[in-house]
Amino acid sequence: MKRKKLKIKGIVQGVGFRPFIYSLASRYGLNGFVLNDTEGVVVEIEGRKTGVEKFILDITKKIPPLSRIEEINISELPPVGYSNFTIKPSAQKEERFVLISPDIATCDDCLKELFDPRNRRFHYPFTNCTNCGPRFTIIKGIPYDRPKTTMESFKMCDECQFEYDDPLNRRFHAQPNCCSRCGPHLSLVDKRGKEIIENDVMKKTIELLKKGKIVAVKGLGGFHLACDAMDKSAVRRLRERKGREDKPFAIMVKNVQTAKRFCRVNKAEKEMLLSKRRPIVLLSKNGFCPIVDDVAPRQKYLGVMLPYTPLHHLLSSELEALVMTSGNISNEPIVFKNEDAVVQLKDIADYFLLHNRNIHIRCDDSVARIFNGKEMLIRRSRGYVPEPIEFPYESQILACGAELKNTFCLTRDNYGFLSHYIGDLENSETFEAFSDGIKHFKNLFSIEPEIIAYDLHPEYLSTKYAKQLLENDSSLTGIPVQHHHAHIASCMLDNHIEERVIGVAFDGLGFGIDGNLWGGEFLTADFKGFHREAHFKYIPTPGAVQAIKEPYRMAVAYLLTTYGEDFNKLNIGFLKRIGQKKIAVIKEMIFKGINSPVTSSVGRLFDAVSSLLGICDIITYEGQAAIELEMAVSSPYVYNSRRIEYNYIIENKNDMYIIEPEVIISGIVEDIKKDIPQGFISLKFHNTIVNIIVDACVKIREKTDIKNVALTGGVFQNIFLLKRTMAQLQNRGFIVFTHHRVPTNDGGISVGQAVIAGCKVTEA
Ligand SMILES: [Zn+2]
Numbered sequence: 001m002k003r004k005k006l007k008i009k010g011i012v013q014g015v016g017f018r019p020f021i022y023s024l025a026s027r028y029g030l031n032g033f034v035l036n037d038t039e040g041v042v043v044e045i046e047g048r049k050t051g052v053e054k055f056i057l058d059i060t061k062k063i064p065p066l067s068r069i070e071e072i073n074i075s076e077l078p079p080v081g082y083s084n085f086t087i088k089p090s091a092q093k094e095e096r097f098v099l100i101s102p103d104i105a106t107c108d109d110c111l112k113e114l115f116d117p118r119n120r121r122f123h124y125p126f127t128n129c130t131n132c133g134p135r136f137t138i139i140k141g142i143p144y145d146r147p148k149t150t151m152e153s154f155k156m157c158d159e160c161q162f163e164y165d166d167p168l169n170r171r172f173h174a175q176p177n178c179c180s181r182c183g184p185h186l187s188l189v190d191k192r193g194k195e196i197i198e199n200d201v202m203k204k205t206i207e208l209l210k211k212g213k214i215v216a217v218k219g220l221g222g223f224h225l226a227c228d229a230m231d232k233s234a235v236r237r238l239r240e241r242k243g244r245e246d247k248p249f250a251i252m253v254k255n256v257q258t259a260k261r262f263c264r265v266n267k268a269e270k271e272m273l274l275s276k277r278r279p280i281v282l283l284s285k286n287g288f289c290p291i292v293d294d295v296a297p298r299q300k301y302l303g304v305m306l307p308y309t310p311l312h313h314l315l316s317s318e319l320e321a322l323v324m325t326s327g328n329i330s331n332e333p334i335v336f337k338n339e340d341a342v343v344q345l346k347d348i349a350d351y352f353l354l355h356n357r358n359i360h361i362r363c364d365d366s367v368a369r370i371f372n373g374k375e376m377l378i379r380r381s382r383g384y385v386p387e388p389i390e391f392p393y394e395s396q397i398l399a400c401g402a403e404l405k406n407t408f409c410l411t412r413d414n415y416g417f418l419s420h421y422i423g424d425l426e427n428s429e430t431f432e433a434f435s436d437g438i439k440h441f442k443n444l445f446s447i448e449p450e451i452i453a454y455d456l457h458p459e460y461l462s463t464k465y466a467k468q469l470l471e472n473d474s475s476l477t478g479i480p481v482q483h484h485h486a487h488i489a490s491c492m493l494d495n496h497i498e499e500r501v502i503g504v505a506f507d508g509l510g511f512g513i514d515g516n517l518w519g520g521e522f523l524t525a526d527f528k529g530f531h532r533e534a535h536f537k538y539i540p541t542p543g544a545v546q547a548i549k550e551p552y553r554m555a556v557a558y559l560l561t562t563y564g565e566d567f568n569k570l571n572i573g574f575l576k577r578i579g580q581k582k583i584a585v586i587k588e589m590i591f592k593g594i595n596s597p598v599t600s601s602v603g604r605l606f607d608a609v610s611s612l613l614g615i616c617d618i619i620t621y622e623g624q625a626a627i628e629l630e631m632a633v634s635s636p637y638v639y640n641s642r643r644i645e646y647n648y649i650i651e652n653k654n655d656m657y658i659i660e661p662e663v664i665i666s667g668i669v670e671d672i673k674k675d676i677p678q679g680f681i682s683l684k685f686h687n688t689i690v691n692i693i694v695d696a697c698v699k700i701r702e703k704t705d706i707k708n709v710a711l712t713g714g715v716f717q718n719i720f721l722l723k724r725t726m727a728q729l730q731n732r733g734f735i736v737f738t739h740h741r742v743p744t745n746d747g748g749i750s751v752g753q754a755v756i757a758g759c760k761v762t763e764a
């Protein structure tokens with residue numbers, strides 16, 4: 001007779017772990033108990049020695065699909081003679097720390113029930129079980145039990161309770177378990193807030209969508225605005241009402257076969273579409289794609305997702321493709337409460353498909369793509385959060401992140417909890433989502449940060465938030481982190497490397513240690529620190545923020561740098577299009593240094609070229625000019641040209657390499673004068689940037705002997721650039737690291753800040 005106690009840590013709550021233990025124990029005829037405590041799961045087993053041993057082996061071998069074991073601690077105890085095996089109620093203790101599962105897409109078993117007319121859950125939009133359903137978005141606190149979720153107000157009917165209590169049932173202790181008799185339900189409301197009384201609300205909603213109506217649909221982590229993606233006027237109307245002129249919409253289709261009608265889907269992409277995380281996957285559009293052009297204007301890629309809740313399965317079952325875009329106004333966070341939706345979205349949506357299961361914390365859809373056969377996240381949110389990232393330090397840190405695409409990161413015990421997508425911290429609503437989110441994570445994971453990491457930019461709201469915390473509590477340690485250093489560190493962490501790298505950090509802008517706006521940086525770096533080895537030449541940004549919104553301003557700045565005042569005599573369409581009046585104002589600003597901070601940003605260089613080529617003079621969403629420049633790249637085989645790149649100059653000034661763009665700009669201007677097509681100029685420009693990166697990295701390697709290169713920053717969302725750069729660097733013997741789970745854009749900054757801060761305090 002043996003008795004053993006097992007303490008199991010990891011994602012082991014709300015994922016069917018206790019029933020799994022229960023059935024294992026009965027298989028080997030063991031007695032004892034299992035319970036959830038605030039650190040994970042505690043098991044005591046008693047029985048024959050071989051049974052106990054097999055039981056322990058099976059735990060890691062047969063682990064339930066959604067769980068993840070981080071640690072099993074086993075101790076031997078004297079036998080006490082348990083008479084059966086039981087599942088005990090959760091234990092409350094002082095120390096409270098458990099991992100929480102992300103929200104998981106509807107499993108196959110639930111899906112079968114959903115579409116089985118004989119099943120009691122037929123067409124019930126909130127069907128779930130231990131293997132699927134809402135988690136992160138409904139959890140209010142820990143331990144994870146129904147009273148600590150937004151399901152607390154729904155009392156289970158007898159049948160549901162029976163399932164919940166039966167250790168051999170798929171719904172044993174499935175906290176959100178419910179059915180049409182006892183659980184949440186849908187309601188349909190018009191834009192005046194009047195409820196539409198219908199027997200089958202879902203059927204009615206589908207009818208409305210088919211008629212071209214725009215419906216605000218409450219989902220898992222917030223509202224979507226939905227319309228028929230094959231209906232040109234509906235899509236147009238949605239764009240007009242939302243004031244979103246060009247930014248691509250994502251679509252939802254019922255299955256992979258349908259996705260293939262619109263896009264190419266390879267094996268890895270198919271797996272990602274079908275994964276339990278169900279991100280929006282960026283797919284290459286087919287040559288003939290019947291989706292309305294306005295869904296993703298001038299894009300080669302389309303964001304496609306499959307349904308991830310029963311509600312979405314029902315909604316998309318009878319429509320070819322649905323536009324499903326975040327339900328928000330302008331730059332505010334996604335709406336997630338019924339009462340806010342009917343007010344804030346009333347000028348956009350014709351109808352509202354509501355339900356009465358509250359969303360406790362909003363969570364946007366994740367966006368991902370496959371790069372080189374591997375997952376590459378552009379937005380890490382629903383389905384991924386709050387699963388932690390491995391973190392090399394144990395300190396409790398809050399890293400406040402950047403301004404755009406903000407996320408924050410809280411750490412403890414070798415875990416980095418990278419938050420859901422917060423958004424652009426440019427208004428009070430988003431800032432509130434940011435500070436509420438931090439509070440929620442601190443509570444969920446019992447983290448009381450001693451260290452606050454933040455960006456150097458004094459105007460970021462995230463920086464101001466950090467400084468406020470530090471001012472209010474002198475026991476906290478503040479660690480400012482340079483933006484591009486954070487980018488590089490985030491890429492290193494994502495790839496589990498700690499040795500020094502050549503970090504190529506290209507983005508829109510980040511505050512530099514010299515007070516200028518950086519963004520075309522080559523830093524040798526590790527978590528401890530960095531040295532700036534090379535950068536693009538500083539160019540004025542006439543109008544600062546305005547120059548980001550109006551790329552033609554950057555084009556003027558580059559022309560002025562290249563040609564001096566003479567650029568006015570150039571015979572190119574750009575000058576005629578913009579007009580002498582505007583150009584004169586911009587020149588004046590630059591000459592007098594009015595509101596024209598200098599920048600080394602590669603993002604701004606892409607903007608300038610995009611405008612010079614007449615692709616995009618004024619943007620309506622972040623990164624548009626650069627994205628459309630990438631989309632314009634054409635195949636080199638279309639043209640007979642000896643050279644498909646421009647010249648460039650890298651100067652060595654006081655041991656710093658400066659990349660001078662003048663000859664690139666003049667090369668482009670010469671091509672424009674010769675009427676070379678946009679697509680070919682774009683191709684040549686991209687190739688030039690690749691050559692510059694390789695050339696600069698070779699120079700830095702000669703000096704430092706570092707062979708590892710990390711490619712990071714928002715510019716590397718440009719897949720054409722990333723692919724070529726990676727290949728060329730590898731040809732030259734570099735080991736190249738790119739982003740996978742941590743976004744390359746500013747959504748990854750907080751993780752980088754955290755790891756740099758963690759290193760600093762650990763080494764100190
Ligand atoms: Zn299920």
Ligand SMILES: [Zn+2]
Nearest residue numbers: 157160179182
């Ligand atoms: Zn029920």
